[in-house]
Amino acid sequence: MSNLNINKIVNHLPGIALLFIVGYIGKLLEPVLTGLTGVKIEYVLIAIIIGLLIRNLIKIPEIFNPGIDTYELWLKIGIVLLGARFVLQDIFKLGGISLALIIGEVFFATAIMILLGRYFKLSEKLTTLLAVGSSICGVSAIIAARGAIGANNRDTAYAIAAILGLGAAGLFIYPAIGHALNLSDNAAGIWLGISVDNTAEAVAAGGIFSEEAMRVSTLAKTMRNALIGFVVLAWAMYYASRGAAKEITNKGQFLWDKFPKFVLGFFAFSILSTLAVFGKGDITSLKNLYQWFFLLTFAGVGLRTSISEMRQVGMRPFVCGAIAEVAVTVFNLIIVYAAFIYLGL
Amino acid sequence: MTEEDQLNSELSEHERARSAWFGLHIDWWAVGIAVVFAILIKLGLNVPW
Numbered sequence: 001m002s003n004l005n006i007n008k009i010v011n012h013l014p015g016i017a018l019l020f021i022v023g024y025i026g027k028l029l030e031p032v033l034t035g036l037t038g039v040k041i042e043y044v045l046i047a048i049i050i051g052l053l054i055r056n057l058i059k060i061p062e063i064f065n066p067g068i069d070t071y072e073l074w075l076k077i078g079i080v081l082l083g084a085r086f087v088l089q090d091i092f093k094l095g096g097i098s099l100a101l102i103i104g105e106v107f108f109a110t111a112i113m114i115l116l117g118r119y120f121k122l123s124e125k126l127t128t129l130l131a132v133g134s135s136i137c138g139v140s141a142i143i144a145a146r147g148a149i150g151a152n153n154r155d156t157a158y159a160i161a162a163i164l165g166l167g168a169a170g171l172f173i174y175p176a177i178g179h180a181l182n183l184s185d186n187a188a189g190i191w192l193g194i195s196v197d198n199t200a201e202a203v204a205a206g207g208i209f210s211e212e213a214m215r216v217s218t219l220a221k222t223m224r225n226a227l228i229g230f231v232v233l234a235w236a237m238y239y240a241s242r243g244a245a246k247e248i249t250n251k252g253q254f255l256w257d258k259f260p261k262f263v264l265g266f267f268a269f270s271i272l273s274t275l276a277v278f279g280k281g282d283i284t285s286l287k288n289l290y291q292w293f294f295l296l297t298f299a300g301v302g303l304r305t306s307i308s309e310m311r312q313v314g315m316r317p318f319v320c321g322a323i324a325e326v327a328v329t330v331f332n333l334i335i336v337y338a339a340f341i342y343l344g345l
Numbered sequence: 346m347t348e349e350d351q352l353n354s355e356l357s358e359h360e361r362a363r364s365a366w367f368g369l370h371i372d373w374w375a376v377g378i379a380v381v382f383a384i385l386i387k388l389g390l391n392v393p394w
Contacts, residue, residue, distance in 0.1 A: 076375030081382070265376035269383070278387075285386045288394040 015067015016296070019074070022054065022303065023047045023295035044207035044214075044298050048171065051302020060303070071300020075200050076262040078293035082218050083269030084278055084286045091219065091270055097343060098190050098220040101335050105194050106231060109135035109328045113320075120320040125151040128235055129159035130321050134328060137228050137260075138163050138198030144228055144258050148236035150245040161309055162321040167201040168305050170325065175209040181333075185209070187340040189216025194224060195332045197325075200301045203294065214294075222266055229258035 026047030033041045054060065060068075086094075110131045117127025132145045139160050146156045174195060178188040188209045196202040199221050206217025233254055239245035248254050272278060278286065369377075386392065 073371050073375055073378075076372060077379050077382075080376055080379035084383070261370065261372035262375045265372075265379055268376075269379070272383075278383075281391070282386050285390065285392040286383065288392040289382055289386070291394055292392070 011063075012067040012070055015064040016070055017067070018060075018064050019068065019071060019296040019299040019303070022050050022299035025050055026298070027295060042208050042210075043295070044204050045172075047295065047298040048204060048302040051299045052168075052305055053302075055303050055305060056307050068300055068303050071200065071297050071304065074293040074296040074300070075203065076265075078290040078297060079199075079203070079218055079222060080262055080265035080269055081286050081290040081293070082215065083266035084273045084283060085215055086219060086270045087274040088270055089274075091267070094186065094190070094216060094219055095223050097339055098194060098223045101190065101332070101339065102194050102220070102224050102227065104335055105328065105332055106135045106227070108331050109324065112327050113324045116320045116324050120316045122317060122320060123155060125149060126155040126159060126317060127320075128239075129155055130162060130317065130324070132231060132235060133159055133163040134166075134197055134321065134324055136231050137225050138167060138201070140199070140225070140260065141228050141232065145232045145235055148232050148245065148248075148254075149239045158317050162317050163197050164305065165318065166321050166325045167196055167198045168301075169322075170196050170329070171201050171205050171208070171301075174205050174329065175213075177333075178209050178213075181337075183336075184340065185212035186216050187336055189213040189218075190220045190339070191332055191336040193217035193220025194336075195329045196221075199225060200297050204298050204301055207294065207298070222263055225260045226263050228260060229255040232258055 023043075026043040026045075029046050030041060030043040033046065113131035113134060114127060117124070117130065122130075128149055129142050129145055129151055133139070133142045135141075142156060142159050142163065145151070174192055175188070178191065183191065189206050189212070192205040192209065192213065193202050193216065196205045196217075202221040203214060203218050206214035209217075233248065233251060236245055236248050236254070240247045273283070382390075
């Protein structure tokens with residue numbers, strides 16, 4: 001291995017160590033705070049809050065940033081491992097319900113965002129990026145759509161900051177609403193998975209509600225992520241038809257390029273679980289392992305959420321996004337509640 | 346640094362986090378690392394929480 005690669009690995013270590021320390025403090029404080037308050041306070045919430053405080057109260061030295069950026073890798077490893085906790089029948093049932101609800105959510109979110117974008121006089125491409133981010137997959141979808149629709153850097157950065165800001169707010173508010181409405185773990189998990197825009201925040205919001213809700217919110221969000229290519233392709237074709245973006249010549253290749261490959265790993269682990277490759281002890285170890293990886297992720301969610309960066313978005317994109325988010329979240333709550341009543345979620 | 350430079354720098358930070366590491370996309374790294382751990386667990390690794 002070249003010196004360059006060794007240096008690259010070493011550069012990541014301080015930030016990874018910080019993720020571990022913040023996450024582990026959250027884990028250690030969970031029983032303490034739960035005992036003091038008499039209310040179950042998940043380590044997820046504690047790790048995120050500690051990370052948020054560090055990011056926003058002190059200036060984190062540059063040396064930590066490469067390692068903090070790795071939170072997405074730990075998230076994806078955790079999601080792949082979590083696939084082992086679903087047999088395919090679960091995926092077909094919960095994933096199928098999620099998929100049907102997601103399709104409704106995508107159309108509603110897109111329509112409401114376009115209407116609000118026009119009302120707030122946002123540029124068409126910024127509106128599109130916000131629509132893609134709020135309907136499908138947060139930052140990943142915005143990045144994927146950016147090149148495909150030919151959006152500029154400023155619109156993309158605004159859309160990312162708005163989606164991250166709204167995701168951070170939802171992280172704290174939605175699980176509390178779910179508890180107030182007495183939602184089951186399955187219903188809360190699906191609602192959070194289809195409502196919270198960024199994957200790390202969707203998993204974390206489920207974790208703040210309950211461990212079981214985190215399992216289901218991860219499944220619902222994974223199904224949502226799987227649709228990223230289709231939504232981006234539709235927008236790319238729309239802009240290309242108006243001469244505002246490049247024509248997509250090979251649509252199959254485009255879909256494969258945009259497809260999040262870790263979703264394949266998630267399904268592969270579920271298939272292995274269905275084939276009983278993993279024994280009971282193995283499943284326990286896999287569960288413990290993904291919790292460790294998620295621990296790093298949740299610390300990263302807090303550590304990369306900068307309130308000062310959110311302020312740069314400007315009021316109009318943020319208010320437009322916020323109104324759309326509230327509308328979409330209420331819409332999702334209604335359809336999940338209906339599924340909760342009629343399908344016994 | 347102008348506001349435009351700052352926006353570009355934040356954007357490239359997001360993109361950097363998603364780009365290939367050592368020539369392999371982060372998603373494939375995630376699948377590979379998960380498979381390695383699954384094999385270790387099948388071989389008897391016990392992970393406590």
